[in-house]
Amino acid sequence: RVEDGVRIFALTAQEGRTSFVAQGDTPTLGYDGTYLGPTLVAERGEQVRVDVTNDLADPTTVHWHGMHLPAAMDGGPYSPIAAGATWHPAWTIDQPAATLWYHHHLHGRTREQVDAGLAGMFLVQDDEESALTLPRDYGVDDLPVIVQDRSFNSDGSFAGGLGMQFDGVLGDTILVNGTVAPYLDVTTERVRLRLLNGSSARMYDFAFADGRQFSLVGTDGGLLEAPVTATDIPLSPGERAEIVVSVKPGERVVLQSHAPDPALNAGSASFDVMELRAAASLADSPEVPSRLASLPTADASSAAAERGFVMSGHDINDREMDLDRVDVIATVDTSEVWTVRNNNPLPHSFHVHDTQFRILSVDGAPPPARLAGFKDTIALEHDREYRLLVRFDDYADPTTPYMYHCHLLWHEDQGMMGQFLVV
Ligand code: C2O
Ligand code: CU
Ligand code: CU
Numbered sequence: 001r002v003e004d005g006v007r008i009f010a011l012t013a014q015e016g017r018t019s020f021v022a023q024g025d026t027p028t029l030g031y032d033g034t035y036l037g038p039t040l041v042a043e044r045g046e047q048v049r050v051d052v053t054n055d056l057a058d059p060t061t062v063h064w065h066g067m068h069l070p071a072a073m074d075g076g077p078y079s080p081i082a083a084g085a086t087w088h089p090a091w092t093i094d095q096p097a098a099t100l101w102y103h104h105h106l107h108g109r110t111r112e113q114v115d116a117g118l119a120g121m122f123l124v125q126d127d128e129e130s131a132l133t134l135p136r137d138y139g140v141d142d143l144p145v146i147v148q149d150r151s152f153n154s155d156g157s158f159a160g161g162l163g164m165q166f167d168g169v170l171g172d173t174i175l176v177n178g179t180v181a182p183y184l185d186v187t188t189e190r191v192r193l194r195l196l197n198g199s200s201a202r203m204y205d206f207a208f209a210d211g212r213q214f215s216l217v218g219t220d221g222g223l224l225e226a227p228v229t230a231t232d233i234p235l236s237p238g239e240r241a242e243i244v245v246s247v248k249p250g251e252r253v254v255l256q257s258h259a260p261d262p263a264l265n266a267g268s269a270s271f272d273v274m275e276l277r278a279a280a281s282l283a284d285s286p287e288v289p290s291r292l293a294s295l296p297t298a299d300a301s302s303a304a305a306e307r308g309f310v311m312s313g314h315d316i317n318d319r320e321m322d323l324d325r326v327d328v329i330a331t332v333d334t335s336e337v338w339t340v341r342n343n344n345p346l347p348h349s350f351h352v353h354d355t356q357f358r359i360l361s362v363d364g365a366p367p368p369a370r371l372a373g374f375k376d377t378i379a380l381e382h383d384r385e386y387r388l389l390v391r392f393d394d395y396a397d398p399t400t401p402y403m404y405h406c407h408l409l410w411h412e413d414q415g416m417m418g419q420f421l422v423v
Contacts, residue, residue, distance in 0.1 A: 006047045006090070009040050011062065013081075013104075013118060014055040020180050021173075024156030029056065029116040035178045037102070037120030039144055042093050044126035049090040054081040060113065062087075063105035064122060065238060066220055066356065066376045068095045068393065071400035071422070074353055077107035077323060078400050094394070095356065096222035096293065096374070097129035099194040099240045107323065111200045111409035115158065115169065117178070119198050121146065128293060129223060133286035135192040135244060141285065143184065143191065146198045147273060148175045169410070170202055170267065176274045183275040190285035191276070192217070192244045193255075197235040200409035203266035203347060203379060206273065207232035208245070209254040215288045218242035221356030221374025223293040228369045234260055236349045236379035238407035244288050247278040263381035266347040295373060298358035298389050304334035311350065311380060311406060311416065312343040320415030321405070328420035332396040338388045342380035348411065351377040352390060353402040354422070360387040377407050392422045
């Protein structure tokens, strides 16, 4: 609802039971329901407020992943919501149209509660994107695709407690938007899929079973300058991709995940994710536009500082997360160059709160086109150097830090995280 010019959302974190498998109902957590949460949609320029009520027995938090906002609204470990309490973060949406998401972020318990279901999508819209002929009829030709992997115990409960594996839980069952064996009835010639890797540890490489091409139109922080024709799109936990794919009347097409690049050390499983079932007659869709957005040049020459981050084991720069230690102090309205490296043969990624960064280079070379847009999370191949241009706009706060961390949630919980202040 909108009140006095402020768009107000309400989310209640609650317990529930969800029927995924025949063995029995699964105890789950969700927002306003038993598993996952509603898709929130707001316009650039709009003031928003979310009333988050915690109906759980434990404290919780909600973090707005990919959102540019004040540190006190960011929903990290500094904003716990006690059992029974309501938190009212408010901010102005000030970033391009994008597929963002929200999830639980209590220090040390993120894997557990996100896996239980505390996550949802947050879509930002703007005039530039609305003017394009992209599929944008939500639920018809523009669809959220939250991909998660889970395993089940013989009583139907989720399997895989903390500490089961070094990298977290790799499940044997794929859920899309909380559905096992998902399919999508397609009624238009083209559909836009907003893929979110909402898994805690698994890296995917999405591709269609018949190898068909699709257009990659957006990444974490918004649209690319121009669509990229691709046959696969790798996504590590937390990353998003918007793709547009064409179907023919009556056909069935399976979206799969293929083994990720071995350099990511993320295992080698291949499996089906979701089936697209095209209707016998399909409504026309316009062509994907050849220009999508104008992005500022990623110019490192005015960077105010340069810093290095080495990811190794469960540490960043040989240190574990310490809530009492600030690792980086950045100056508001400046950019910095952050060089990130995964120093060991384990899957790691790098996520930065508050900002959308640009990838300047990977081992000295320009990034591939799929990594040239706005990003907030990036998978790190073993022993390569990623140079990121990170911008800290608008919000100075000398006391509340933001976080950067590996987005494999079990690593994050183990302390593979650091804190930065913008002052
Ligand atoms: Cu999606 Cu700090 O996380
Ligand atoms: Cu985040
Ligand atoms: Cu990691």
